[in-house]
Amino acid sequence: xxxxxxxxxxxxxxxxxxxxxxxxxxxxxxxxxxxxxxxxxxxxxxxxxxxxxxxxxxxxxxxxxxxxxxxxxxxxxxxxxxxxxxxxxxxxxxxxxxxxxxxxxxxxxxxxxxxxxxxxxxxxxxxxxxxxxxxxxxxxxxxxxxxxxxxxxxxxxxxxxxxxxxxxxxxxxxxxxxxxxxxxxxxxxxxxxxxxxxxxxxxxxxxxxxxxxxxxxxxxxxxxxxxxxxxxxxxxxxxxxxxxxxxxxxxxxxxxxxxxxxxxxxxxxxxxxxxxxxxxxxxxxxxxxxxxxxxxxxxxxxxxxxxxxxxxxxxxxxxxxxxxxxxxxxxxxxxxxxxxxxxxxxxxxxxx
Amino acid sequence: xxxxxxxxxxxxxxxxxxxxxxxxxxxxxxxxxxxxxxxxxxxxxxxxxxxxxxxxxxxxxxxxxxxxxxxxxxxxxxxxxxxxxxxxxxxxxxxxxxxxxxxxxxxxxxxxxxxxxxxxxxxxxxxxxxxxxxxxxxxxxxxxxxxxxxxxxxxxxxxxxxxxxxxxxxxxxxxxxxxxxxxxxxxxxxxxxxxxxxxxxxxxxxxxxxxxxxxxxxxxxxxxxxxxxxxxxxxxxxxxxxxxxxxxxxxxxxxxxxxxxxxxxxxxxxxxxxxxxxxxxxxxxxxxxxxxxxxxxxxxxxxxxxxxxxxxxxx
Numbered sequence: 145x146x147x148x149x150x151x152x153x154x155x156x157x158x159x160x161x162x163x164x165x166x167x168x169x170x171x172x173x174x175x176x177x178x179x180x181x182x183x184x185x186x187x188x189x190x191x192x193x194x195x196x197x198x199x200x201x202x203x204x205x206x207x208x209x210x211x212x213x214x215x216x217x218x219x220x221x222x223x224x225x226x227x228x229x230x231x232x233x234x235x236x237x238x239x240x241x242x243x244x245x246x247x248x249x250x251x252x253x254x255x256x257x258x259x260x261x262x263x264x265x266x267x268x269x270x271x272x273x274x275x276x277x278x279x280x281x282x283x284x285x286x287x288x289x290x291x292x293x294x295x296x297x298x299x300x301x302x303x304x305x306x307x308x309x310x311x312x313x314x315x316x317x318x319x320x321x322x323x324x325x326x327x328x329x330x331x332x333x334x335x336x337x338x339x340x341x342x343x344x345x346x347x348x349x350x351x352x353x354x355x356x357x358x359x360x361x362x363x364x365x366x367x368x369x370x371x372x373x374x375x376x377x378x379x380x381x382x383x384x385x386x387x388x389x390x391x392x393x394x395x396x397x398x399x400x401x402x403x404x405x406x407x408x409x410x411x412x413x414x415x416x417x418x419x420x421x422x423x424x425x426x427x428x429x430x431x432x433x434x435x436x437x438x439x440x441x442x443x444x445x446x447x448x449x450x451x452x453x454x455x456x457x458x459x460x461x462x463x464x465x466x467x468x469x470x471x472x473x474x475x476x477x478x479x480x481x482x483x484x485x486x487x488x489x490x491x492x493x494x495x496x
Numbered sequence: 497x498x499x500x501x502x503x504x505x506x507x508x509x510x511x512x513x514x515x516x517x518x519x520x521x522x523x524x525x526x527x528x529x530x531x532x533x534x535x536x537x538x539x540x541x542x543x544x545x546x547x548x549x550x551x552x553x554x555x556x557x558x559x560x561x562x563x564x565x566x567x568x569x570x571x572x573x574x575x576x577x578x579x580x581x582x583x584x585x586x587x588x589x590x591x592x593x594x595x596x597x598x599x600x601x602x603x604x605x606x607x608x609x610x611x612x613x614x615x616x617x618x619x620x621x622x623x624x625x626x627x628x629x630x631x632x633x634x635x636x637x638x639x640x641x642x643x644x645x646x647x648x649x650x651x652x653x654x655x656x657x658x659x660x661x662x663x664x665x666x667x668x669x670x671x672x673x674x675x676x677x678x679x680x681x682x683x684x685x686x687x688x689x690x691x692x693x694x695x696x697x698x699x700x701x702x703x704x705x706x707x708x709x710x711x712x713x714x715x716x717x718x719x720x721x722x723x724x725x726x727x728x729x730x731x732x733x734x735x736x737x738x739x740x741x742x743x744x745x746x747x748x749x750x751x752x753x754x755x756x757x758x759x760x761x762x763x764x765x766x767x768x769x770x771x772x773x774x775x776x777x778x779x780x781x782x783x784x785x786x787x788x789x790x791x792x793x794x795x796x797x798x799x800x801x802x803x804x805x806x807x808x809x810x811x
Contacts, residue, residue: 331587337601
């Protein structure tokens with residue numbers, strides 16, 4: 145068990161954070177260039193020099209389409225044969241971009257990148273191209289400079305590793321506690337305990353506290369690894385984080401214990417724990433922001449402790465929020481813990 | 497103060513259509529070693545679980561040391577020791593840790609009650625650092641008994657403590673129970689082994705959730721009216737078949753190497769029986785009169801019960 149406790153956070157943090165990559169790289173674009181002018185070459189050069197695209201050239205639409213069907217191409221860009229002529233004469237020309245939108249998110253991000261490159265191309269030809277008669281007034285517009293707060297390099301690893309930390313302590317608390325009591329039922333030790341005068345409250349506390357300590361230890365261990373590997377910022381108070389984590393863990397342990405009281409075998413307990421775990425994690429906003437979910441889903445999220453804690457850990461670590469900013473979340477998590485724990489104590493009966 | 501330690505009045509418990517315990521009443525005196533004798537599924541465990549407050553009965557009530565099993569279950573849990581049929585201690589704790597754990601639950605220490613458990617614990621003390629899961633069957637059972645005794649209970653319930661234990665350990669175990677009895681502990685023990693019945697002060701023969709008979713083992717045997725003959729021959733399988741076909745047979749059952757035979761007639765002619773068996777080609781025939789034991793009584797009572805049921809169905 146002890147090696148598992150140490151190895152699990154390292155493996156999860158290293159593998160999952162690097163693998164669950166939200167950045168789009170290696171977008172395969174096939175260019176069908178019917179123009180052969182210098183401007184069209186400038187445009188394709190812009191794509192090749194971008195780190196996001198793998199540019200290759202195609203001869204016909206048929207060939208490009210078949211590549212897209214084989215999943216070898218993500219974008220097909222067609223430059224018409226009178227592209228340069230039209231651009232100089234009419235000061236505007238069309239190109240066609242076809243996206244493989246099987247993965248909608250990927251297609252949308254890729255489209256954004258393309259738009260950006262084409263916008264830069266437009267800007268450059270106005271400045272550089274001697275063939276175009278310049279009218280400087282035309283190129284006077286608002287220039288937007290973005291500044292990204294709390295994560296200036298847009299490093300997805302920081303965002304991801306906090307999510308993985310939450311997964312980690314959720315697994316430890318929910319699964320260990322849901323297996324525990326039901327295991328005693330299976331091997332029969334509960335019989336012997338039930339004839340003793342031990343109080344329900346003492347028994348349940350004895351079940352919870354070891355797992356609480358293990359999970360908090362895992363959190364600390366995971367934070368150290370995240371700091372070393374990804375330079376995870378720790379802007380807020382770590383003490384506050386651990387206090388909230390303890391409240392959150394009591395809720396998850398209580399839930400696990402409740403599952404344990406209503407089931408008869410470890411398989412059943414595992415099944416139910418897995419159900420809650422999957423729903424809670426997928427809806428918690430670990431990959432996609434919870435705010436962009438449909439409204440009904442956000443309403444369900446009110447009873448999702450993982451979502452609340454996911455917010456809190458990111459607010460404390462990345463934004464440096466203090467107690468005043470997260471007191472709402474703390475309040476809800478506390479209410480959750482009390483409810484679930486009393487439910488578990490009530491459900492655990494010593495007499496059949 | 498009542499002189500009875502366990503008072504059971506009209507307790508019933510059903511699982512669906514099956515009546516596990518059917519309207520049972522019983523009084524067990526203080527300091528008595530009481531045996532529940534019955535085959536598997538007779539309802540022994542259910543009755544013990546009701547008495548140890550682990551299970552609520554459907555109807556009737558019971559008192560342990562004047563505490564009601566429904567209303568005063570908290571008091572009962574302080575004064576009873578229970579050893580379930582299945583080994584129910586923590587297998588990944590050592591012998592010593594298990595004992596200390598149960599002592600601390602009862603708010604006591606091993607040292608305080610050492611003289612009570614010494615008798616039992618001394619057998620396993622050399623292995624106190626060993627994990628409970630790695631003990632042999634007999635040692636597990638001694639550890640379980642030590643844990644059940646750690647809080648100096650007034651009443652001890654043992655559910656089939658000798659099932660799956662070798663003959664020597666069984667004998668040792670009953671010796672320990674006799675010693676505990678001297679320390680004013682009322683003991684109720686269930687067992688499927690008929691030969692253990694004679695070691696109890698009083699026994700109940702249990703079948704289908706009912707007590708067929710409750711008395712001292714001697715009285716139960718004395719009540720047995722019929723003469724039993726132990727018959728041996730070279731071919732036991734053929735012998736039992738032939739005896740069951742014989743027109744004068746009341747009953748014939750295998751008992752170890754021999755067959756216990758009861759004749760329909762009161763004055764039986766042994767020679768006639770012997771001649772009959774000879775005519776059936778048996779050799780080395782040996783017939784002798786024997787005293788009945790508890791098992792004979794049990795089988796006889798079961799037979800009566802069954803014929804009563806069939807008569808009821810006929811009417």
